[in-house]
Amino acid sequence: MVAARLATAxxxxxxxxxxSVVAWQVFDLPVFVLAVPFVPFLFRRRGEGSSPRTRRCPECGFTTRTPSVTHCPHDGTELD
Structure with a gap:
């Protein structure tokens, strides 16, 4: 999946x-902005864009999909 995305980009x-090169030669106008929409694909980390994984507290069973929550709000245990 990542290889296909990279190839497309x-x-x-x-x-x-x-x-851009053709436009520059024919119209004497640099139009390098055409490449800008593809730049994020090249620097996107693996796993971004997919749904966040579920994290679970081993002590009480609390679960969350929020990436910023790293510890259980009930007892402070680090989530798995």
């Missing part, structure tokens, strides 16, 4: 850069 960047 690479093709998009290469294509947009090619269009």
């Amino acid at each position: 690479a093709v998009g960047v290469a294509g947009s850069l090619a269009v």
